[in-house]
Amino acid sequence: MKPKFYITTAISYPNGAPHIGHAYEALATDALARFKRLDGYDVFFLTGADEHGIKMVQTAAREGISAKELSDRNVPKFQAMVEALGCSNDAFIRTSEPRHHKASQEIWRRMAEAGDIYKDTYAGWYSIRDEAYYAEGETELRADGVRYGPQGTPVEWVEEESYFFRLSAFQDRLLAHYRDNPDFIGPAERRNEVVSFVESGLRDLSISRTTFDWGVKVPDDPRHVMYVWVDALTNYLTGVGYPDDATQFGRYWPADLHVIGKDIVRFHAVYWPAFLMSAGLPLPKRVFAHGFLFNRGEKMSKSVGNVVDPFDLIAAYGADQVRYFFLREVPFGQDGNYSVDGIVTRINADLANDLGNLAQRSLSMIARNCGGVVPNAGALKGEDEIILAAARGLLDACRPAMESQQIHQALAAIWAVIADANRYFAGQAPWELRKTDPQRMETVLYVTAEVVRIFAVLVQPVMPGAASRLLDLLAQPADRRDFAALATPLAAGTTLPPPQGVFPRIETETAKPA
RNA sequence: GGCGGGGUAGCUCAGCGGUAGAGCAGGGGAAUCAUAAUCCCUUGGUCGGGGGUUCAAAUCCCUCCCCCGCUACCA
Numbered sequence: 001m002k003p004k005f006y007i008t009t010a011i012s013y014p015n016g017a018p019h020i021g022h023a024y025e026a027l028a029t030d031a032l033a034r035f036k037r038l039d040g041y042d043v044f045f046l047t048g049a050d051e052h053g054i055k056m057v058q059t060a061a062r063e064g065i066s067a068k069e070l071s072d073r074n075v076p077k078f079q080a081m082v083e084a085l086g087c088s089n090d091a092f093i094r095t096s097e098p099r100h101h102k103a104s105q106e107i108w109r110r111m112a113e114a115g116d117i118y119k120d121t122y123a124g125w126y127s128i129r130d131e132a133y134y135a136e137g138e139t140e141l142r143a144d145g146v147r148y149g150p151q152g153t154p155v156e157w158v159e160e161e162s163y164f165f166r167l168s169a170f171q172d173r174l175l176a177h178y179r180d181n182p183d184f185i186g187p188a189e190r191r192n193e194v195v196s197f198v199e200s201g202l203r204d205l206s207i208s209r210t211t212f213d214w215g216v217k218v219p220d221d222p223r224h225v226m227y228v229w230v231d232a233l234t235n236y237l238t239g240v241g242y243p244d245d246a247t248q249f250g251r252y253w254p255a256d257l258h259v260i261g262k263d264i265v266r267f268h269a270v271y272w273p274a275f276l277m278s279a280g281l282p283l284p285k286r287v288f289a290h291g292f293l294f295n296r297g298e299k300m301s302k303s304v305g306n307v308v309d310p311f312d313l314i315a316a317y318g319a320d321q322v323r324y325f326f327l328r329e330v331p332f333g334q335d336g337n338y339s340v341d342g343i344v345t346r347i348n349a350d351l352a353n354d355l356g357n358l359a360q361r362s363l364s365m366i367a368r369n370c371g372g373v374v375p376n377a378g379a380l381k382g383e384d385e386i387i388l389a390a391a392r393g394l395l396d397a398c399r400p401a402m403e404s405q406q407i408h409q410a411l412a413a414i415w416a417v418i419a420d421a422n423r424y425f426a427g428q429a430p431w432e433l434r435k436t437d438p439q440r441m442e443t444v445l446y447v448t449a450e451v452v453r454i455f456a457v458l459v460q461p462v463m464p465g466a467a468s469r470l471l472d473l474l475a476q477p478a479d480r481r482d483f484a485a486l487a488t489p490l491a492a493g494t495t496l497p498p499p500q501g502v503f504p505r506i507e508t509e510t511a512k513p514a
Numbered sequence: 515g516g517c518g519g520g521g522u523a524g525c526u527c528a529g530c531g532g533u534a535g536a537g538c539a540g541g542g543g544a545a546u547c548a549u550a551a552u553c554c555c556u557u558g559g560u561c562g563g564g565g566g567u568u569c570a571a572a573u574c575c576c577u578c579c580c581c582c583g584c585u586a587c588c589a
Contacts, residue, residue: 013589055589122587135587167586189519193584196517205587228589266586329526335582337526345538353551361548368547412537422552431547445547501549 002042006252007033010260010268011050011093011235014074015059018081020293020338021261023310027323028290028332028407029259030087034461035402037088038482044252046239047082048093049075052215053228067214071096081310086319086464093239095216095231103238104216104231110279111165112219122162122206125155133158163208163224170274171202177273177283185269186288186405187333190262194269205271233272236284254282259405262289288405291335293326308338317506320463321347327462328411344506351466354418355455356503358425359470362448363499365441369434374449374475374494375442384447387424390417391451394458395483407462414458421451449474450490457486470502 033045060070185191208224215225241248330336401410433441
């Protein structure tokens with residue numbers, strides 16, 4: 001039986017349309033999931049939408065519709081985005097689903113049974129108009145003697161009945177967990193932040209609200225709905241069958257990797273493990289936080305008008321290209337920059353010129369000079385052995401990079417060998433050999449086609465569509481495309497289809513400004 | 515304020531004690547199999563400022579300047 005690998009994105013908050021940050025997380029997680037699948041794992045990849053919470057209620061109220069209506073309008077956009085990106089998620093969860101309410105209530109009951117939930121009063125500055133509490137620092141006392149919230153609405157001191165989670169009791173256990181599992185949080189700088197936060201002391205967490213009813217009802221006390229993060233985090237359990245499908249849940253839980261944005265590290269690295277400890281459930285193996293994307297160095301915001309619509313980007317450049325760009329250009333875990341120049345350069349230099357053209361020039365020569373059939377390798381020379389060994393060694397370089405979510409490093413390693421392959425091809429000059437030593441030309445063309453095959457197999461997690469077309473050009477059957485097939489070299493005598501460009505060049509005139 | 519991370523070529527970054535590196539951009543050349551792609555050569559940096567340790571410092575220590583993240587309940 002294959003080893004399992006359960007990987008998730010954070011669930012998106014559908015109070016607006018998807019933006020490039022949502023797309024980035026989904027495409028990166030998809031690349032990691034696909035890599036594991038090709039590497040022989042039984043992968044379960046979950047993504048979805050986090051529909052509850054006060055923000056949904058507020059946004060819906062402004063538009064004069066219900067939170068449910070708002071969600072039903074926006075969630076399909078997220079599903080469409082995931083599909084347009086070519087993501088291979090096994091499920092798309094919505095937290096409004098009955099099965100999810102059931103799962104959330106179940107974990108709540110278990111935390112309550114463990115004695116970690118108690119009822120008390122929550123006090124804070126409350127805006128009736130916003131239907132929201134604000135921290136003291138978010139409010140200001142103006143000259144008129146009235147205190148106002150961040151939305152400019154008056155706030156008043158309110159005390160509300162609330163359930164609390166005994167987070168303070170978990171400080172030592174959390175710190176011990178971070179210490180014993182140094183890979184629990186990545187990248188390392190995020191772990192440092194979490195550790196110093198927990199070391200500074202934990203306060204109990206208010207985990208229910210009575211001011212609105214859009215959410216999961218607290219068991220046996222339906223006046224309360226759960227604080228949105230309690231139910232949002234539980235999606236990771238619901239997605240693999242908790243609590244009813246013990247077989248699926250037993251198979252996939254605990255998650256091997258939660259991929260999240262750096263803004264929600266605390267919820268995943270402090271609250272979530274504490275909830276699970278309380279409920280007596282195993283903890284996820286790892287939480288990895290990616291960075292934010294900036295448009296030409298500026299934070300994307302609606303007011304600046306530099307928000308990038310993922311659908312526009314995909315339409316302009318193609319899903320594979322967009323995926324490659326972000327994964328190659330931005331060190332995963334760090335913030336990154338997006339610009340039209342950057343994406344056009346990457347696509348043209350790396351995809352069209354380096355990889356695409358290498359495939360095209362070698363396959364064209366095979367089509368023209370070898371009757372469109374994979375030629376015989378003949379006796380290999382040192383140069384041939386060197387480039388073959390470099391390509392064949394790539395999986396061993398990519399695997400540790402992908403396992404530590406250093407996707408950019410895996411791609412850099414692959415492209416370094418692609419550059420070597422171009423040097424090899426130019427150095428061997430098979431177009432000269434055609435006249436002087438046709439036998440040798442065949443060997444060079446064979447070796448080049450073989451390394452192109454290896455590149456195509458390895459590049460599938462990042463560019464599933466283009467890689468698949470490249471493998472089509474190499475007449476590779478469906479069962480010869482996973483990493484195990486890397487060891488099965490191209491068979492001489494195989495008839496190849498006529499070569500076609502897989503990575504078109506982007507002419508700057510047609511490049512779409514963003 | 516506290517804790518943490520950074521400031522290296524025009525841009526993005528690697529190097530973290532032993533004669534300054536990569537990719538992209540710029541300049542010159544070769545080749546013509548190929549998506550005018552490829553290959554070779556090359557311009558370019560007082561490695562944030564100052565001080566110190568050392569035979570030797572981007573690399574260690576001190577100090578100053580600047581940038582960023584975290585510093586609890588919007589998601």
